Amino acid sequence: MKEILESLEARRELARAGGGAARVAAQHKRGKLTARERIELLLDEGSFEEFDMFVQHRATDFDMDKSHVPGDGVVTGWGTVNGRTVFLFAKDFTVFGGSLSETHAQKITKIQDMALKNRAPIIGLFDAGGARIQEGVAALGGYGEVFQRNVLASGVIPQISVIMGPCAGGDVYSPAMTDFIFMVRDTSYMFVTGPDVVKTVTNESVTAEELGGASVHTTKSSIADKAYDNEVEALLQMRRLIDFLPESNTADVPEIPTFDDGERMDMSLDTLIPQSANKPYDMHELIAKLVDEGDFFEIQEAHARNIITGFARIEGRTVGIVANQPLVLAGVLDADASRKAARFVRFCDCFSIPIITLVDVPGFLPGTAQEYGGLIKHGAKLLFAFAEATVPKVTIITRKAFGGAYDVMASKHLRGDVNYAWPTAQIAVMGAKGAVEIIFRADIGDDDKIATRAKDYEERFLSPFVAAERGYIDEVIMPHATRRRVARALAMLRGKMLENPWKKHDNIPL
Numbered sequence: 017m018k019e020i021l022e023s024l025e026a027r028r029e030l031a032r033a034g035g036g037a038a039r040v041a042a043q044h045k046r047g048k049l050t051a052r053e054r055i056e057l058l059l060d061e062g063s064f065e066e067f068d069m070f071v072q073h074r075a076t077d078f079d080m081d082k083s084h085v086p087g088d089g090v091v092t093g094w095g096t097v098n099g100r101t102v103f104l105f106a107k108d109f110t111v112f113g114g115s116l117s118e119t120h121a122q123k124i125t126k127i128q129d130m131a132l133k134n135r136a137p138i139i140g141l142f143d144a145g146g147a148r149i150q151e152g153v154a155a156l157g158g159y160g161e162v163f164q165r166n167v168l169a170s171g172v173i174p175q176i177s178v179i180m181g182p183c184a185g186g187d188v189y190s191p192a193m194t195d196f197i198f199m200v201r202d203t204s205y206m207f208v209t210g211p212d213v214v215k216t217v218t219n220e221s222v223t224a225e226e227l228g229g230a231s232v233h234t235t236k237s238s239i240a241d242k243a244y245d246n247e248v249e250a251l252l253q254m255r256r257l258i259d260f261l262p263e264s265n266t267a268d269v270p271e272i273p274t275f276d277d278g279e280r281m282d283m284s285l286d287t288l289i290p291q292s293a294n295k296p297y298d299m300h301e302l303i304a305k306l307v308d309e310g311d312f313f314e315i316q317e318a319h320a321r322n323i324i325t326g327f328a329r330i331e332g333r334t335v336g337i338v339a340n341q342p343l344v345l346a347g348v349l350d351a352d353a354s355r356k357a358a359r360f361v362r363f364c365d366c367f368s369i370p371i372i373t374l375v376d377v378p379g380f381l382p383g384t385a386q387e388y389g390g391l392i393k394h395g396a397k398l399l400f401a402f403a404e405a406t407v408p409k410v411t412i413i414t415r416k417a418f419g420g421a422y423d424v425m426a427s428k429h430l431r432g433d434v435n436y437a438w439p440t441a442q443i444a445v446m447g448a449k450g451a452v453e454i455i456f457r458a459d460i461g462d463d464d465k466i467a468t469r470a471k472d473y474e475e476r477f478l479s480p481f482v483a484a485e486r487g488y489i490d491e492v493i494m495p496h497a498t499r500r501r502v503a504r505a506l507a508m509l510r511g512k513m514l515e516n517p518w519k520k521h522d523n524i525p526l
């Protein structure tokens with residue numbers, strides 16, 4: 017018996033050794049951890065239950081029958097993060113470069129099926145060279161199976177991808193269909209085709225970093241939601257993110273104990289809005305003062321910074337925050353900001369996360385670049401996302417809510433549940449000067465007349481009260497009482513029931 021136990025332990029040791037000491041050392045030398053080291057950091061200590069440790073590929077071409085490593089380049093299983101179950105797979109770059117074979121794919125799809133059946137989040141840690149070249153079409157089939165499961169799980173369980181090394185070819189599309197992608201600076205990159213193919217096809221010379229590094233994907237392409245300086249930080253932040261997320265679309269949002277009183281007032285908010293309407297202020301300050309302990313997990317913070325999206329908590333329960341940022345482009349809505357916020361709103365709506373919308377928006381960004389870039393359809397995405405969302409929606413207009421952007425930003429007309437405005441709010445079709453120059457075109461050139469008319473317009477329309485007179489605003493509130501008002505609104509909305517008409521699915525303007 018002892019021998020049998022020892023032989024099991026020996027087999028386990030072999031599997032745990034991955035591609036061997038030399039390849040592990042090379043991995044470390046590049047500043048990367050091994051798949052198992054990553055899992056240890058991500059999960060609660062001792063909680064990892066591994067599956068399929070002894071799975072081996074069945075390929076025979078190119079002498080592959082002479083080369084087997086138990087586990088076949090991916091470590092899979094489940095464990096807990098702060099006591100809550102998550103499923104995961106971690107590509108092992110030390111084994112065939114983490115490349116995907118038929119059996120490697122089967123290990124992943126087994127975990128995807130289990131995560132979906134048991135309604136718990138799934139996390140993929142990527143560090144791989146794409147399809148196992150020796151296997152050809154069997155690897156392509158494997159990818160297809162993974163992709164199909166990504167789609168079926170979308171909107172049912174949270175799916176998270178962390179890119180911690182190369183991620184190319186077939187490996188990029190599974191992350192692309194998950195809810196969030198995170199990267200590690202300097203050691204990770206993502207592209208469909210690498211620098212060599214790019215050179216051959218388009219004659220462009222680029223490095224891997226220039227083509228698909230973390231900075232490209234968090235700023236330019238917006239493929240990745242955030243980048244971290246190193247793997248340890250990335251994995252610890254994933255634990256923090258998981259704490260915000262419900263297990264599935266039928267689970268309630270997590271609730272954690274908080275010492276931050278929902279009744280807390282913040283008198284400094286009464287002076288947040290500058291005297292001049294054209295002066296910016298930092299919407300992050302309002303977010304920090306509004307949410308529990310100022311704890312905010314920002315999503316896509318480096319892209320389209322004129323809108324802020326992320327998770328926070330009010331009275332211990334997760335909320336999604338969508339906020340115009342007056343500090344960047346005056347908080348205007350452009351194509352990038354609209355797409356960014358629309359995707360975030362839809363994630364929240366999938367997973368029953370209430371949405372708090374903080375509004376200070378001068379409108380949509382004019383110009384040929386925006387119009388040619390499809391602003392109409394991108395703006396419509398955000399409009400569509402807010403309008404279809406059935407989760408509790410609490411909206412605060414702090415200053416400007418002009419034009420179509422007023423409607424879009426979770427207005428009463430898009431089924432906002434509780435819509436408040438600060439006394440500094442200006443809810444109107446446009447700013448005073450623009451409005452007066454259109455209505456009183458004949459007066460242009462007579463500066464005094466235009467100034468008087470603009471003042472009249474401001475007094476009449478640039479306030480929250482015209483909207484409040486119509487019930488578009490439920491109440492004009494004191495800025496210092498914002499947290500209390502929002503907390504009470506969310507508590508009242510806990511039993512909200514709202515369903516959209518039956519449909520196979522909607523047709524959001526993609």
Ligand code: HXC
Binds near residue numbers: 113
């Ligand atoms: C089999 C692979 C592999 C692959 C790497 N390896 N990629 N084995 N299939 N796709 C192996 C290498 O042979 C090597 O084995 C080990 O992994 C480490 O690779 P290196 O090249 O030494 O590492 P490095 O210099 O860091 O380069 C990493 C890399 C490079 C940039 C990822 O390996 C590479 O370009 N790989 C090929 C990428 C690729 O073209 N993949 C196919 C994409 S097509 P040893 O034994 O020496 O340690 C695709 C289509 C699917 O994915 C589409 C589905 C929709």
